[in-house]
Each structure stands twice: as structure tokens, then as C-alpha cells.
Amino acid sequence: MTVQKRKLLQLTLAFPLAAWILLAAGSSLADDHAAETSADSHTTDSHDAESDPHALDNGHKNASPSMLHPQEFKSDLALFTLVVFILLLAILLKFAWGPITQGLEKREQGIADQIDQARLDAEQANETLQKYKQQLQDAVLEAQQIVAQARQDAETAGDKIVADAKQAAERERDRALDAIDVATRSALDEVAQRGTEIAVDLAGKIISKELNADDHASLIRESIDQFASNN
Amino acid sequence: MANPVLHIKDGYYFEVPKMLWRSRNDSKSDFPNWWVRLDDDFQHIEAGKIFDKLAVKDPFGTMGGEQQKKQMIADYEHWKHSGADHANAGKPFDLYLQSEQKEIFQFIDGPQWMTLRDNIRGEAAIANYKISQPDWSSHKIDEYNHHLHGKILIPQPFGEIKNLHEKADGFCISKFMVLELVIAFCMVATFSWLGRRVRNGDRPRGRLWNFFESFLVFLRDDIAYPVFGKKDGDKFLPLLWTVFLFILGCNLLGMIPWLGAPTAAFGVTVALAVVILATGMMVGSLRLKPFFIGYWLNLLPHMDLPLIMAIPIKPMLMAIELLGLFIKHAVLAVRLLANMVAGHLVLLGIMGIALEFASSGAWYVAAPISIVASTLFSCLELFVALLQAYVFTFLAALFLNAAIHRH
Numbered sequence: 001m002t003v004q005k006r007k008l009l010q011l012t013l014a015f016p017l018a019a020w021i022l023l024a025a026g027s028s029l030a031d032d033h034a035a036e037t038s039a040d041s042h043t044t045d046s047h048d049a050e051s052d053p054h055a056l057d058n059g060h061k062n063a064s065p066s067m068l069h070p071q072e073f074k075s076d077l078a079l080f081t082l083v084v085f086i087l088l089l090a091i092l093l094k095f096a097w098g099p100i101t102q103g104l105e106k107r108e109q110g111i112a113d114q115i116d117q118a119r120l121d122a123e124q125a126n127e128t129l130q131k132y133k134q135q136l137q138d139a140v141l142e143a144q145q146i147v148a149q150a151r152q153d154a155e156t157a158g159d160k161i162v163a164d165a166k167q168a169a170e171r172e173r174d175r176a177l178d179a180i181d182v183a184t185r186s187a188l189d190e191v192a193q194r195g196t197e198i199a200v201d202l203a204g205k206i207i208s209k210e211l212n213a214d215d216h217a218s219l220i221r222e223s224i225d226q227f228a229s230n231n
Numbered sequence: 232m233a234n235p236v237l238h239i240k241d242g243y244y245f246e247v248p249k250m251l252w253r254s255r256n257d258s259k260s261d262f263p264n265w266w267v268r269l270d271d272d273f274q275h276i277e278a279g280k281i282f283d284k285l286a287v288k289d290p291f292g293t294m295g296g297e298q299q300k301k302q303m304i305a306d307y308e309h310w311k312h313s314g315a316d317h318a319n320a321g322k323p324f325d326l327y328l329q330s331e332q333k334e335i336f337q338f339i340d341g342p343q344w345m346t347l348r349d350n351i352r353g354e355a356a357i358a359n360y361k362i363s364q365p366d367w368s369s370h371k372i373d374e375y376n377h378h379l380h381g382k383i384l385i386p387q388p389f390g391e392i393k394n395l396h397e398k399a400d401g402f403c404i405s406k407f408m409v410l411e412l413v414i415a416f417c418m419v420a421t422f423s424w425l426g427r428r429v430r431n432g433d434r435p436r437g438r439l440w441n442f443f444e445s446f447l448v449f450l451r452d453d454i455a456y457p458v459f460g461k462k463d464g465d466k467f468l469p470l471l472w473t474v475f476l477f478i479l480g481c482n483l484l485g486m487i488p489w490l491g492a493p494t495a496a497f498g499v500t501v502a503l504a505v506v507i508l509a510t511g512m513m514v515g516s517l518r519l520k521p522f523f524i525g526y527w528l529n530l531l532p533h534m535d536l537p538l539i540m541a542i543p544i545k546p547m548l549m550a551i552e553l554l555g556l557f558i559k560h561a562v563l564a565v566r567l568l569a570n571m572v573a574g575h576l577v578l579l580g581i582m583g584i585a586l587e588f589a590s591s592g593a594w595y596v597a598a599p600i601s602i603v604a605s606t607l608f609s610c611l612e613l614f615v616a617l618l619q620a621y622v623f624t625f626l627a628a629l630f631l632n633a634a635i636h637r638h
Contacts, residue, residue, distance in 0.1 A: 055312075056374040058269035059382065059395035060237065061321020067396050068234050070495070070572045076398070077241060077498035078505075080408050085506055088415045089473045096422035097469040099430040100447060106432025 196223050234316075235583065239575045241407040241496045242396045245383040247489045254379030256372060260361040263384065265392050265399065266375070267357050269321040271308075272367065276360070278304045278324035280351045285328075288338040303332075321394070323352070385409065407493035414480035414493075422476075450475055450624065458628040467631060470510060474503065475624040478567065482616035485575060486609060494619075495571040497564070504564035507627045508557075511634030518635050529637055530556060563626055570619045574612045581605045 066072040200219065238246070256262050259270075267273050282300050307327045311319050319327075325348070328336040339347065350356060367375075382395070390401020425443050428435075435441045455464035455471055478494055485492025493499045512526060519525030530552040536544060585601035588594040 055271070055320070056371065057378045058266050058321060058375065059378060060234075060317075061269040061394055062323065062326075062397075063318070063320075063394060064397060065318070067240075067394075068236050070236055070239060070576075071497050071568065072240070073501065074241065074405075074496065074498040076402060077405060077407060077496055078502040081411060081493070081499045081502035082505065084408075084411050084415055085473070085477060085502065088418060088477065089470065091419055092422055092473055093469050095419065096426040097472060099426035100422070101465065101468065103426070103429030103432050104448070104451075107429075107434070110432050 192224065196220055199223060235579050236576075237396060238579060239491065239495055239572060240396060241405045241491070241493075241498075243385050243387065243392045243398070243403055243405055244395055245385070245406055245409075245489060247381050247383060249377075249381035252381050252383055254376040254382070256376055256379070258372065259364075259367045262375065264354060264357045265394065266379075267360065268323075268352060269394065270367070271311075271321075272364070273360055274311075274321070274323055275304065275308070276364070277351050278307055278327075281324045281328075281347070284347055285335060285338050288343075289335075306331075406491060407496050407499065410484050410490060410493050411481065411499070414477060414484065418473075418476055418480065446476070447472060454625055454628050458625075458632050463632075463635070467628065470506075470631075471624050471628055474506070474627055475620050478503065478623055479617065479620035482571060482620055483613075485571060486612060486616065492571050492575065492616075494567055495575055497568050500564035500568045501561075503567075503623070504560045507563065507630060508560040511631050514631070515634040519637060526634065529634075532638075559630065563623060563630070567619050567623050570615055574608075574615050578605055578608055578612065581608055 060067075200216070200223075203219070259267065279300065282303060286300075304324070307324055310327050310331060311322060313319060325336065325344075366372075385404050385406065387401075387403050390403040391399045392403050393399040421443060425440065428440055429444065435444050450471055451464065451468055455468045458464070459467055481494040481499065482492055484490045485495060515526035515529065516523045519529050521528075527549075531545060531549055532552075534541070534544075581601055581604045584604075585594065585598045588597040
């Protein structure tokens, strides 16, 4: 049910109720009037007093003048109030105000403690957070350093390998060149020797003359010199 | 109809619509004694008895004949109906003599009169009247019943009432006393229940708990602590709580149909003001040095006066301050009373618009106006009920604070 519908229902209920109460009040007052009127007309009783519409309403008779004063002071009501109030205060002190004050204080203490605790926890958490942040930052830095170091190491290692390789290659080449050199030289020597021998043989055959050992040697020498200067 | 003011005032009965409570007395012996004492027939016989007794005592013999007795009683009955605004209605013969024929009433002295009064008006005399005299006419009994319809009389075990609003003697239980007890009971029930909940310092749960606690916390944080500070505030808080809630309860009872606001009776507000005054005096006397007289000396403002000036001025000031002390507490009582009575009188006046036209055609116009107006004014009255409880408590706190601190 919506709020408006409920309000409408309340209003529709409230109006007949109010009307009924007023009608009831009105009719009971009308009764009063009727009764007073009948009392007015009724004069058969012994005293002429009965002609007064209020004559038979004994509830307010023999009144002191103060009865109609709203400010009338009644000492018994005052004393009764005093006693009731003091007793009420005593009873409530024991059964209500004591426990309530105690409870409220306890609750307030509890809240204060919780706030303190929360503040402490927050501080601690903040500290821990800062620590972790620092650690994380450190770790990142360290990682960067490690990577940089690794890269450097790798570069160094690479350079070394390349240099070693170059050295080895150079050594290899030098060795090869030496070998080639030696081989060339020995080949040339061999060629020169064979050439000389062939030439000598050839010359001997050509001249068919026996040459002695000295002649032979001087001939070789001349040939080599010739060969060397030709080379 | 009786005076409308009586609807606001304390009485010895609860008034409800006549149709809800019917008085079904069949004969004169069914009516309460006080009602019989106010009956014209009874008072006629009573007057004769008093006359006879006085005639015996008459030293001058002027109250002799039967003729004079008849004349005097006739004069008395005329007097009963002659007063303005029915002031003399239902007054017994002795009151007539006291006010109109003083010299005759002096024939009898105090103790003798007491005995005579018991003999003619005491319980035994009434019982005797109920048995021995012929019953009232059925018309009279019907009329009497009609006036008693809707009036729930409070049983009176400790005293006797004179009429619906006044007591004759002893201690009579009035409507406001019953209502005060009702409020006290409700407060004990509600707040001891609340006490059991709050005791452990748990958080407040539920509407009622929050509702009642908010009152208490408001009074503590907005009256007690700002006025007294924390330490004294905690000490006076129970008193302030009780005063506020008791007054609020009494004020609000006035908004419930057929009940009434006990705070609209002077006795109640005076008693509450006396509690505040007495508390201030006691705590002030105990606290302010020198012991006991410190409180009274504290009433005087501090002045640097040469001795010659101080001797005449200080006692005068003391008298003024003392007077002021009592006046401000009296005003505390009067303010609450006046606010409650005034509000109820205005409501009564607005309702009176409808009642005035009760048996005429204009009633159908007057009644709706009266309903709307009294509804609106009742809202204002609800506010006043709360406000006056607050004002009383706040001023009480200020007065108490002034009583216990040097200034």
C-alpha cells in the first residue's frame, strides 16, 4: 500500500470517528439540557429548591470559594506529590538511573577505546604500508640493477668471447701464414736444390767433363747466387 | 452544568462519557454518605436538630418556639439558594448560622460543637437516616443518578470527601494522585527495562530503546553537562532526569481524554519546586564553607564596602536575596501551573463553542470548527507539554548550580 493510500484510509477512518465522538458528546449534552429543563419544570418536590436546574447536582455543593480557583493549593496533594516524587527518585536511582549511567559510560568508554584502537591500527597499517611500499620500490630498483648488471655482464662476456675468437682466429691465421711461409720456403729450397741438381746434371752431361769437387761446389754457389739474384 | 474550570481541576472521581459509566442507585441507602449529607431533605432534618440543640444552650431563651424554628429554617433554605453563582448551594445549617447569625452559633463552644456535629452528621447518623427516614422520590433518585452517570468515584478508605472536588477530613485519594502513581509506575517500568538493556554498554537497538535513550542523553548533554560540568552534572543528572520525565508524563496525561494533567494543580508544581529548593539548600549547605552557613552567606553578592556602609546595607541585601530565592522557586511552580492551566482553559473554550450550540441547529457548523481548532490547539499543547518540562528542568539546573557554587 502506498503512503498516500494509507493516509487516505486513515483520514476516512478518522473523520467518522471524530464525528461520532462529537455526536455522542452533543447528545449527552442534549440529555443534560433536557434533564435540566425537566428539573426546571418539576416543582412537585417538597422544596422550591428543586426549581433550580443545579439543585440536584450534589457533586458541587457546599463548595468553598477556592474550589473554583485554578490556583487553589491543596496541601495533601502537595505532600503526596513530594512523597511520590522522592520514592520515585529513589526507586529509579536503584533500578534505572544507576544501570543507565553505568551502561552509557561503559558504552562511551568502549567507543573511545575502539576509536583509539582504530587509530592505532590505522597508524600501524600505514606504517606497514609504507614499509611494503619501500620494499617494493627497493625490489624494483634491485631488479633494475640486476638487469643492468646482467646486461653489462653479458656484454662483457660477449666482448670477451668475440675478442678471444678474434685472437684465436688471428693466432690460427698467423700459424697458417707461418706454416705457409715455412712450406713456401722449404718448397723453394727444394725447388732450388732440385733445380740446381737438375742443372748440374744437365751441365755435366752437356760438358761431359768430369768436374772435381771444388769446381762442383763453386758452380753450385754460382748457380744459387744467380738464382737468388734472379729471384 | 457545573463551572467549566472544574474540568481542569483535581477531583475525587474520573469523568468519562455518561454512556460508559452508569450510576444505578435504587434508593437513598445506595448513595454514598457524602452525597446524602448534601441532600436538601437531610439538611432540613439536620437544621432542625442543630436548632434544637442550640435552643437548649440559649442563655437568653430567645430561641424558644416552634414558630421561630420554622422561620429560621425557612430563612436558611432561602439563603442556600440565594448566593451568587450557587455559592451557598448545599451548605449545612451551621455554616448558615456562622455566616448570618453569628451570635446564635456562639451559644455552643468548640468541643461541644464537635460532638454535636458527629452526632448529626457522622457515619452513624447517616446510617440511621438511611434506615429511618422515608426514601427519596423516584424522580430525585433518577436525577441524582443522572448527575452521577459518567463519574467513576475513587474509593476513599482513609478519609471522607465533602463533594466531588473537596475533602471533608482524613486523607482522600484524588484523581491527580492516582495519575501521579500511574506516571510513576510507567516510569519505573520503562526505565528499569531500559536500565537492564543499557547496563552492559551495548549499542542501542530498536525504536523504543533509541527513543527513550535519546531523551536521557539530550538532558545530559544539553542541560546537565553545560550547566554543571561533567563531574557535578553526573551527580545531579538522576534528579534532572526524574524531574523532567515526571513533569513530561504529568503534562502529557492532560492530552489524554478523561484524564487530566496533575501539573495543572498548584500542589503538584509547588511540591516539585520545593524539591529543587530543598536539594539546592542541602547540597549548598554541605558544600560551601564554612559548613552550613556558607550557603546563606553565598546569597550575598561580594562587595567591597567599608564597615560603616556594610552594616546597614548587607542585612538589607540579605533580605532581598532571601526573598528572591523563594520567589524564583515559587515562579518555577507558577510558570508550570499557569502554562498547563492556560492551555487547558483555551482548549476548554474551543470545545465550549461546540457545546454552547449542542442543542441547536448551529451545532453542525460549530462542531467541525471546534474539532479542527481543538485538534490544532492540541498540537500546540503537545509542544507546550514538552517545552514546559524542559524549561522547568533547565531552570532547576540553573538554580541548583547557583546554590552549590560560590559566586
